[in-house]
Structures are given as structure tokens and as C-alpha cells.
Amino acid sequence: MNIPFYLIAALTVLGGSAAVLLKNTVHCALALTIAFAGLAVLFLQLDAQFAGFAQILVYIGAVAILVVFAILLTRGSETPKDGVFSHTWLAGLAVAAAVFSVLGWAVLQSVPGLPYTPAAAPIVTVNDIGKALMGRYVLPLEIVAVLLTAALIGAVIVAMHEKEGTK
Amino acid sequence: MTGAATPLVGYLLVAALLFAIGLAGALTRRNAILVLIGIELMLNAANLNLIAFWRYGPHPEALTGMMFAIFSIAVAAAEAAVGLGLVISIHRHAKTTDLDQMNRMKG
Known part of the structure; x- marks a missing residue:
């Protein structure tokens, strides 16, 4: 293996x-x-x-x-005095364990249908990725650009010092 | 590369385990920053799934899964920036990052 x-x-x-x-x-x-x-x-x-x-x-x-x-x-x-875990940690752990068992069960159930060996290694150059980003995926690229700009401005505004009297 | 020798199920199980670890962290920690770390782990597990299915799928040259992962990385970076900005803002306001003590939305 x-x-x-x-x-x-x-x-x-x-x-x-x-x-x-x-x-x-x-x-x-x-x-x-x-x-x-x-x-x-x-x-x-x-x-x-x-x-x-x-x-x-x-x-x-x-x-x-x-x-x-x-x-x-x-x-x-x-480190806080009263522990680093929330008081509902047992419920959180149970939910995470349940999610993992469902995901693992689904993956193991589907093993016979999964491809065992991949296709021949694709030759993907940065050139190909750039062409795809400027061609087929240009709309998502523009949306991500807008999202990143909005997130940058939003993060700065949110974390900026509040002026006195504006509360 | 050596990836071809590993069956797809190995990657899927690693991704499922990482997702569960991230979910456990997001649900059990008290510090808001640690909750964000858990969310980042979950997003990364999803990215691993996308890349693994792209590599083992019938048409890797179409780049679909790879593009999904790249856009997901960009969105996760934006999410981390806004999330940590919010944590800093809340810390300045309430002097704590303990989620168990944050029980008001109004300042």
C-alpha cells in the first residue's frame, strides 16, 4: 500500500x-x-x-x-479558569461523532462503485488554469473578486475603532 | 506522482475525519477564534473531497473540481477575514471572546 x-x-x-x-x-x-x-x-x-x-x-x-x-x-x-470547552461539549461531541459515522458509513457503502484507479495523470499547467479562469469560469471569478473586495472593506469597517458618541 | 496508488476511499475517509474533527471543535470550544479554526478545518475537508473526486473522475482535464476548490479557498479566505474582524470587534466591546458569555446581540 x-x-x-x-x-x-x-x-x-x-x-x-x-x-x-x-x-x-x-x-x-x-x-x-x-x-x-x-x-x-x-x-x-x-x-x-x-x-x-x-x-x-x-x-x-x-x-x-x-x-x-x-x-x-x-x-x-x-487559558480561562473554567475550562476551554463549552458546557454543552458532550452534545457537540455526540453530534460530531454521529456526523462522522454517517459520512464514514456512506463512504464505505459506496466502495464498490468508486473508481479504484484514477484516469491517466492529467497534464494541467497554470496556463490551462488561467485560460479556464478567463474563459469558462470568468463569471465566478468576477463574483469572487467582488466578494473579496466586499469582505476586505467589511472586515476593516467591522474591526475599526468605534468613535466616541456613535454608539 | 504517487497519488495514483492510493484508492479514492482513503482520501474520502480522511476528509470525513477532518470534517468531524472541525465540527467537534466548532461545537465544543468556548473561544470564538477556535470555533473559526474548526470551521476552516471543515472547509478544508470539503476541498480535499473536491480535489479527490476531480482526480479520480472521468474527465480531470475539464478542471471542474479544481476550479471549485480554488473558488472555495478564496471564499474561505474572505470568511476568515470577516470572522476574525468580528471577533476583534466583539472583544473590544465585551472584553471577552468566550462564546458562553456572549448572550446578547444588543450592545
């Missing part, structure tokens, strides 16, 4: 588990980075080079840094 896949999958799942289980919030953000890196390697294994490097750029380069900034700005690294 494929040893690298198991190693990377184990690293990704361990990173994800640590990101939601650790007590110190800064450690959670670092574990999240490991999970993102593992996912990027999984993308590269699946011959999706562009998505893999976009994952590294966007998630490790931007989202993880943003999370660390938010933690430091909100002093979230101080």
Missing part, C-alpha cells in the same frame, strides 16, 4: 485534532498550520499542483497568520 499517503494523512488528522483539543490557543494555531500543510501535500499527491500551492499561500501564508494576530489582539492565549 501507499506508505506516504498514510503518513501524511496521519499528520494531517493529528494536526487537526491538536488544533481543536489543545488548551493554549497559540498552540492550536500552530497545530492548525500543520493540518493545512498536510492538506497541501495531499493536494500535491493528487496532481493538483496549483490548488496545493494556493493552499500553502492562502491558508498557511494568510489565514494562519490572521488567526495568530486575532489571538494576540484578543489576549486569547490566556
Whole structure:
């Protein structure tokens, strides 16, 4: 079987588990980075080079840094006295376990219908992706551009200091 | 690349596990930032599914699943920016990021 896949999958799942289980919030953000890196390697294994490097750029380069900034700005690294888990944690865990069992059951039930070996590795260059983005997917690209602009302005306005007397 | 030796079901199970971990984090943590981290993990698990189905599907040269994943990454980045901006704003207002203590929508 494929040893690298198991190693990377184990690293990704361990990173994800640590990101939601650790007590110190800064450690959670670092574990999240490991999970993102593992996912990027999984993308590269699946011959999706562009998505893999976009994952590294966007998630490790931007989202993880943003999370660390938010933690430091909100002093979230101080562990609260009454525990890090909500008082409804048992119900949340039960819902997550139920979702995983349903998803896993569905995947395992459909094993006979799944393609075992993929088609021949597609040769996808950045050129192809650029042409697709400017051709068939130009409308979603424009909508994403508008969304990103709106999100940028919205995030700045939301996080901006409130002026005195405007409350 | 080595991906061809791994059956699709392996990727799907990893994605399901990551989704469940993210959901558990989003539902059980008290810190709002950790809830956002859980949501990001769920989005990433969905992206892994999209890429895996793109690679194992009959027409990978059509790029459909890959484009879906790329747009999903862009939307997730926007979501993270707005979400963390909201957390900072709420922290400035209520002096806490503990979701159990946030029980008012009116300031």
C-alpha cells in the first residue's frame, strides 16, 4: 500500500485534532498550520499542483497568520479558569461523532462503485488554469473578486475603532 | 506522482475525519477564534473531497473540481477575514471572546 499517503494523512488528522483539543490557543494555531500543510501535500499527491500551492499561500501564508494576530489582539492565549470547552461539549461531541459515522458509513457503502484507479495523470499547467479562469469560469471569478473586495472593506469597517458618541 | 496508488476511499475517509474533527471543535470550544479554526478545518475537508473526486473522475482535464476548490479557498479566505474582524470587534466591546458569555446581540 501507499506508505506516504498514510503518513501524511496521519499528520494531517493529528494536526487537526491538536488544533481543536489543545488548551493554549497559540498552540492550536500552530497545530492548525500543520493540518493545512498536510492538506497541501495531499493536494500535491493528487496532481493538483496549483490548488496545493494556493493552499500553502492562502491558508498557511494568510489565514494562519490572521488567526495568530486575532489571538494576540484578543489576549486569547490566556487559558480561562473554567475550562476551554463549552458546557454543552458532550452534545457537540455526540453530534460530531454521529456526523462522522454517517459520512464514514456512506463512504464505505459506496466502495464498490468508486473508481479504484484514477484516469491517466492529467497534464494541467497554470496556463490551462488561467485560460479556464478567463474563459469558462470568468463569471465566478468576477463574483469572487467582488466578494473579496466586499469582505476586505467589511472586515476593516467591522474591526475599526468605534468613535466616541456613535454608539 | 504517487497519488495514483492510493484508492479514492482513503482520501474520502480522511476528509470525513477532518470534517468531524472541525465540527467537534466548532461545537465544543468556548473561544470564538477556535470555533473559526474548526470551521476552516471543515472547509478544508470539503476541498480535499473536491480535489479527490476531480482526480479520480472521468474527465480531470475539464478542471471542474479544481476550479471549485480554488473558488472555495478564496471564499474561505474572505470568511476568515470577516470572522476574525468580528471577533476583534466583539472583544473590544465585551472584553471577552468566550462564546458562553456572549448572550446578547444588543450592545
